[in-house]
Amino acid sequence: MAVKPDTLGKDELTLSEKIGEFIQRNRTRLLAGLCAIVLVIAGFIIISVVREKNLSNALSKLDTLSRRYDDLRASISSKEEMSASQLSELTVLIADIAEFEKNNSGFPAARAYSISASIYMDQEKWEQAEEKWLKAAETAPKTYLAPIAIYNAAVAAEGQDNIETAITYYTQAAGFRESFPSAVRAQFSVGRLEESRNNKDSAIAAYRNLLANWPNDPVWPNLAQNRLLILTD
Numbered sequence: 001m002a003v004k005p006d007t008l009g010k011d012e013l014t015l016s017e018k019i020g021e022f023i024q025r026n027r028t029r030l031l032a033g034l035c036a037i038v039l040v041i042a043g044f045i046i047i048s049v050v051r052e053k054n055l056s057n058a059l060s061k062l063d064t065l066s067r068r069y070d071d072l073r074a075s076i077s078s079k080e081e082m083s084a085s086q087l088s089e090l091t092v093l094i095a096d097i098a099e100f101e102k103n104n105s106g107f108p109a110a111r112a113y114s115i116s117a118s119i120y121m122d123q124e125k126w127e128q129a130e131e132k133w134l135k136a137a138e139t140a141p142k143t144y145l146a147p148i149a150i151y152n153a154a155v156a157a158e159g160q161d162n163i164e165t166a167i168t169y170y171t172q173a174a175g176f177r178e179s180f181p182s183a184v185r186a187q188f189s190v191g192r193l194e195e196s197r198n199n200k201d202s203a204i205a206a207y208r209n210l211l212a213n214w215p216n217d218p219v220w221p222n223l224a225q226n227r228l229l230i231l232t233d
Contacts, residue, residue, distance in 0.1 A: 058100075058104055058108040059108060061100060062100070062108055062111050062112060062115075065093070065096060065097055065100065065112065065115055066111075066115060068089075068093050068096075069093060069115050069118065069119065072086060072089060072090055072093065073118075073122060076090065076119060076122040076123060077122045090119070093119075094116070094119065097112050097115055097116050097119075098116070100112045101113060101116070101135075105139065106139065106140060107139075107140045107143055107145070109139050109140075110135075110136040110137075110139040110140035110143065110145050110149070111136075111140075111145065113132045113133070113135040113136035113139060113149075114132070114133070114136045114145060114148075114149060116128075116132045117129045117132035117133045117136060117149070117152065117156075120132060120156075121152070121155075121156065124159065126156045126157070126159035126160045127156075127160060129152070129153075129156040129159075130153050130156035130157055130160070133149045133150070133152045133153035133156060134149070134150075134153050136149040137149035137150050137153065144179065146176070147173050147176035147179065147180035147182075147183065148180070148182075150169050150172050150173045150176075151169070151170070151173040151180070151182055151185075151186055153169045154166045154167075154168075154169030154170040154173060154186065154189065157169060158189075158193070163193050163196065163197055166189075166193060167190055167193050167194065170186040170187070170189045170190045170193070171186075171187075171190055173186035174186040174187040174190065177213055177214075183214075184210060184213075184214040184217050184220045185220060187206060187209060187210045187213070187214070187220075188206075188207075188210055188220050188223060188224060190206040190209075191203045191204075191206035191207040191210065191224065191227060192227075194206055195227070195231070200231055203227070203231060204228060204231050204232065207224040207225075207227050207228050207231075208224075208228070210224045211224055211225065211228075
């Protein structure tokens with residue numbers, strides 16, 4: 001049965017009236033809800049702005065810390081004894097970096113850990129360097145810094161003659177094959193260290209892995225092939 005036009009209009013009018021009455025009865029709650037939504041949106045905006053500002057400030061402080069380290073790096077790495085003023089500057093720098101690490105998280109903190117680690121590497125304090133590199137990798141695992149930090153942790157472990165640990169870290173670094181340019185070097189280091197502890201089969205496997213995964217690298221496949229010729233002769 002068809003609906004008559006006059007009935008349709010009456011139904012629509014009745015629906016409109018109902019909606020109006022609902023709004024009138026609940027206007028306080030509706031207004032409160034609208035205000036809440038506005039406040040939530042404003043809160044997100046404020047939080048985003050604050051985070052962006054905090055990140056900008058953190059990166060600016062990092063830049064200053066990095067430049068201070070660069071100014072001292074030659075003296076730290078030198079075999080000659082540092083002057084009293086340089087030692088004082090280094091002590092203050094290390095304390096400032098530690099304070100930054102404590103008060104920040106994510107990539108800024110990881111970058112600070114990497115500066116600390118570099119200082120300890122320059123001083124050949126391998127245990128402290130390894131610890132800081134691992135903290136850097138743990139703090140920013142999805143950034144470009146992670147494989148760099150893991151690779152350098154391997155170098156620090158090797159500096160302590162912890163060959164098993166170094167192989168573990170080099171293997172992890174090599175796993176970043178698509179994003180880490182030195183992954184191939186890490187893989188070669190696995191073979192080199194396996195050779196150093198007379199694990200011939202493991203060394204051969206490591207070098208063959210390199211040839212399979214980095215066949216077009218201009219340097220390391222040739223070195224790996226040379227080692228294979230010697231090991232399989």
